[in-house]
Amino acid sequence: xRIRSSEITPKALYLRRRxxxxxxxxxxxxxxxxxxxxxxxxxxxxxxxGVKPGQPSTDEKKNSFDxxxxxxxxxxxxxxxxxxxxxxxxxxxxxxxxxxxxxxAKPRTFDIDELLKLPIEERVYRLRCVEAWSxxxxxxxxPLATLLEQVQPTSRAKYVxxxxxxxxxxxxxxxxxxxxxxxxxxxxxxxxAMHPLTLLAVGLYGEELxxxxxxxxxxxxxxxxxxxxAKSLIxxxxxxxxxxxxxxxYGGGTEYGFYxxxxxxxxxxxxxxxKERRIGELFxxxxxxxxxxxxxxxxxxxxxxxxxxx
Amino acid sequence: xEKAAKQPWLKPLVFAAALSPLLWLxxxxxxxxxxxxxxxxxxxxxxxxxxTLLFCSLACTPLQIVLxxxxxxRVRRMLGLFAFFYACLxxxxxxxxxxxxxxxxxxxxxxxxxxxxxxxxxxxxxxxLAVTSTxxxxxxxxxxxxxSLHRLAYLAGALAxxxxxxxxxxxxxxxxxxxxxxxxxxxxxxxxxxxxxSRRMSVTSESR
Numbered sequence: 001x002r003i004r005s006s007e008i009t010p011k012a013l014y015l016r017r018r019x020x021x022x023x024x025x026x027x028x029x030x031x032x033x034x035x036x037x038x039x040x041x042x043x044x045x046x047x048x049x050g051v052k053p054g055q056p057s058t059d060e061k062k063n064s065f066d067x068x069x070x071x072x073x074x075x076x077x078x079x080x081x082x083x084x085x086x087x088x089x090x091x092x093x094x095x096x097x098x099x100x101x102x103x104x105a106k107p108r109t110f111d112i113d114e115l116l117k118l119p120i121e122e123r124v125y126r127l128r129c130v131e132a133w134s135x136x137x138x139x140x141x142x143p144l145a146t147l148l149e150q151v152q153p154t155s156r157a158k159y160v161x162x163x164x165x166x167x168x169x170x171x172x173x174x175x176x177x178x179x180x181x182x183x184x185x186x187x188x189x190x191x192x193a194m195h196p197l198t199l200l201a202v203g204l205y206g207e208e209l210x211x212x213x214x215x216x217x218x219x220x221x222x223x224x225x226x227x228x229x230a231k232s233l234i235x236x237x238x239x240x241x242x243x244x245x246x247x248x249x250y251g252g253g254t255e256y257g258f259y260x261x262x263x264x265x266x267x268x269x270x271x272x273x274x275k276e277r278r279i280g281e282l283f284x285x286x287x288x289x290x291x292x293x294x295x296x297x298x299x300x301x302x303x304x305x306x307x308x309x310x
Numbered sequence: 311x312e313k314a315a316k317q318p319w320l321k322p323l324v325f326a327a328a329l330s331p332l333l334w335l336x337x338x339x340x341x342x343x344x345x346x347x348x349x350x351x352x353x354x355x356x357x358x359x360x361x362t363l364l365f366c367s368l369a370c371t372p373l374q375i376v377l378x379x380x381x382x383x384r385v386r387r388m389l390g391l392f393a394f395f396y397a398c399l400x401x402x403x404x405x406x407x408x409x410x411x412x413x414x415x416x417x418x419x420x421x422x423x424x425x426x427x428x429x430x431x432x433x434x435x436x437x438x439l440a441v442t443s444t445x446x447x448x449x450x451x452x453x454x455x456x457x458s459l460h461r462l463a464y465l466a467g468a469l470a471x472x473x474x475x476x477x478x479x480x481x482x483x484x485x486x487x488x489x490x491x492x493x494x495x496x497x498x499x500x501x502x503x504x505x506x507x508s509r510r511m512s513v514t515s516e517s518r
Contacts, residue, residue, distance in 0.1 A: 063346075071346035079482060082345065133347060178481030255479060270423050270476065272415060279346045283410040 045208035045215075051140050054121030056197070056296070062124060063135040067279050069210045073129065074231055075180055076164070076171040077212070083173065084212035090170040091232065093216045102161075102238035105152035112216045116202055118142045123199060123220075128262045128291045130225035132284075134276045139220050140203030145194045153190065153238050160193040161243035162186040162219055163235035180250060186219065186230035187243035187258065191300055197222055197293060200233075223293040225260045257310040261301070262291035266310045317381060324385040328392040331359045332399075353403045357429075360396035361470045363389055364436075365491060368467055372498040387443055390463065394440040397433050425476035432469035435462045467492050 044065075074084040077091075096112040120140050128134045148160070164184040168174045174182050192198065199220040202209055209215040214231025221228050227247055237243075247256045254269060264274045264287040275284035290297050301309075335355055338344050344351045367389035370382035409416050419426040439462055441447070448456045471492055474485040 067346040075480075079478070079480060081347070133350070177483045177486070180480055250479075267422070270425050272418060272423075274415065275412075277347070277349065277408075282349065282407065284408075284412075 045203075045210060047207055048116070048120055048140055048203045050120065051203070051206055052119070052121045054123045056293075057122065057124035057138075058126060058136060058292075060124075060126065060136045061280075062138055063279055065205050068135060068137055068204060069212055071135075071279060072212045073131075073226065074173075074212060074214065076166070076173045076182060076184070076232075078173045078176070087172050088211035088215075090167075091165075091211045091215065092167060092170060093211065093232075096216050096234075098217060098233055098236060100147065100151045100236045100238075103154045103157035103240060104148075104238050105154060107151055110147065112202075115142075115147075115200070115217060116208075118146060120202065122206070125199075125220060125222040126291050127220075127222065127226050127229075128276060128287065130227055130256060130260070130268060130273075132268075132271060132273060132276050132287075133279055134287075134291075135279050138205055139199060139201040140206060140209075141199040141201035141220065143196055144198045144200050144219070145196065147200060147236070148194060148238070151238070156240045157190055157238035158240050159238075159242050160188050160190060161235075161237040161239055162188075162230045162233055163237070164214075164230050165232045165234045180246060184230055185244060185246045186228055187245045188221065188228070189242075189300075190238070192221070192297075195297065195300070197296055223262055223290040223297045225256070225262060227256070228260050259301075259306075259309045261297075261306065261310075262287060263289055263306055263310065265289070266307055317384075320381060321385060321388065324388055328363060328389065331355070332396075349403070349407045353400065353408055356396055356400035356403055357474075360393055360400050361467075361474060361488060363393035363396060364463070364467055364470060365488065365495075367393055368463055368492070368495050372495045375498055375502045391440060391443055394436045397436055401430075401433050425473055428469045428476065429473035432466045432473055435466040435469060439463060439466070464492075464496060 070085045071081045072084040073081070074088065077084040077087040094112070097109045098112070098115065099107075099109045101107040120142055122138055122140050124136060124138045126134060127137050162185065164182075164186075166174060166183045171182075173179055188198070200217055201214075201220045202217050204210060204213055209218065214229075214233075217233050218231040219229045219233065242258060245258060247260075248258045250256075256268075262273075267273050273287055276287045277284045288294070335352060339348065339352070367386050370386040370389070373379050373382045405411070405416060409419070420430050421427070439460055442451065442456065442459060451459065471485065471489045474488060475481075478485070
């Protein structure tokens with residue numbers, strides 16, 4: 001039987017533990033390990049009811065709630081890693097609805113409170129950012145397939161497009177100098193979207209998803225670079241053609257491909273993807289193909305040249 | 311000597327100001343407030359300090375041209391050496407903490423990734439300037455040649471800007487501002503030369 005991490009260690013205790021660790025830090029290396037001085041500032045959301053442990057989940061050491069909520073790429077709130085933590089409180093998450101449309105028999109709109117009533121499980125996933133850092137995150141959510149099955153995709157539904165919310169008044173990064181185009185768009189092939197590893201996350205560490213992590217509902221695709229896991233979703237569209245996505249179009253398509261599977265053998269144009277730094281650790285470690293989920297997902301790409309479809 | 315006596319506080323003040331960001335960084339490391347990715351934070355901060363000080367050193371002559379101030383020229387060498395000092399710390403952080411002594415990986419980075427290539431080139435351009443920063447080297451090279459060599463500082467500034475711009479996925483305000491400042495500083499020098507070539511000649515011979 002699996003036990004959720006939040007049941008083992010009360011939050012106040014592990015936050016205090018981090019402060020103790022910071023106090024004990026000595027030597028140049030130890031000095032550079034993250035401390036917990038900001039722990040007290042972290043806002044906490046409502047606790048989710050009835051979260052059950054789910055599989056697969058990794059046994060690796062989880063990143064702290066503090067790390068996961070203070071090191072985010074969420075360009076709607078700015079391009080610095082700490083911008084989302086500082087600005088995302090303005091995001092309006094109620095009322096909230098997710099419209100599911102396109103190639104399906106029963107298109108419909110799901111209210112967020114309806115989604116929160118679905119059976120929620122905890123999945124501890126590795127998250128590998130395209131910027132060569134990684135975390136281990138205990139998500140609370142349900143497989144995207146659960147939602148898609150309810151709308152009954154037709155045989156013409158070959159791809160799924162995702163659209164994130166845009167609230168210009170609440171998002172200082174929207175319309176800022178050099179900003180990427182919004183809304184943020186992502187996409188998956190239908191088999192990737194229906195894969196049991198693909199989640200819609202509504203929580204973190206047993207609590208409602210913090211705003212800087214993509215509240216109230218976001219995508220989590222653990223074998224792809226983090227930018228594929230679009231935040232604060234308002235629309236999911238089933239379609240026959242491959243959707244245009246924000247980063248695969250940015251800069252004339254020089255930045256990332258549509259698939260963006262974690263792959264240590266295919267470098268980013270500006271840096272190597274062979275290694276990654278796990279947040280909280282000092283030195284880099286080798287990156288695993290498909291972020292360590294090859295057993296579950298490699299078969300989806302059988303016969304494809306992953307250098308071409310990167 | 312007479313000049314030095316005029317503002318005895320100038321050099322100690324600039325020295326303290328240039329060193330303070332490093333002390334602040336160390337204090338943040340001790341207090342554990344560098345954030346979730348301390349290595350990246352240290353790396354980025356040191357890079358920012360290096361380019362900022364390089365720009366301060368590049369601003370000395372234009373300040374003299376536009377405002378007639380002479381005191382910046384007396385701290386120019388110190389600012390330049392501090393820029394090199396921070397650039398060395400930035401590079402060491404990359405080599406030792408970020409890449410963990412993985413010299414194969416670093417070699418690949420320098421050869422294949424253009425933003426690392428230009429960053430490394432910027433550091434390389436600063437090396438001869440730091441080496442020849444002493445009065446003895448000015449004498450050895452002769453002022454005219456020494457001065458030509460030290461125009462490399464502008465090349466280093468330009469390379470640092472490109473390194474800064476290419477580092478990010480999107481266009482950002484900060485690197486754009488640095489680039490604009492570099493263009494402005496260079497424009498002031500060019501304009502001064504075009505407008506009063508004879509005056510510059512006399513300044514040069516005077517300094518000799």
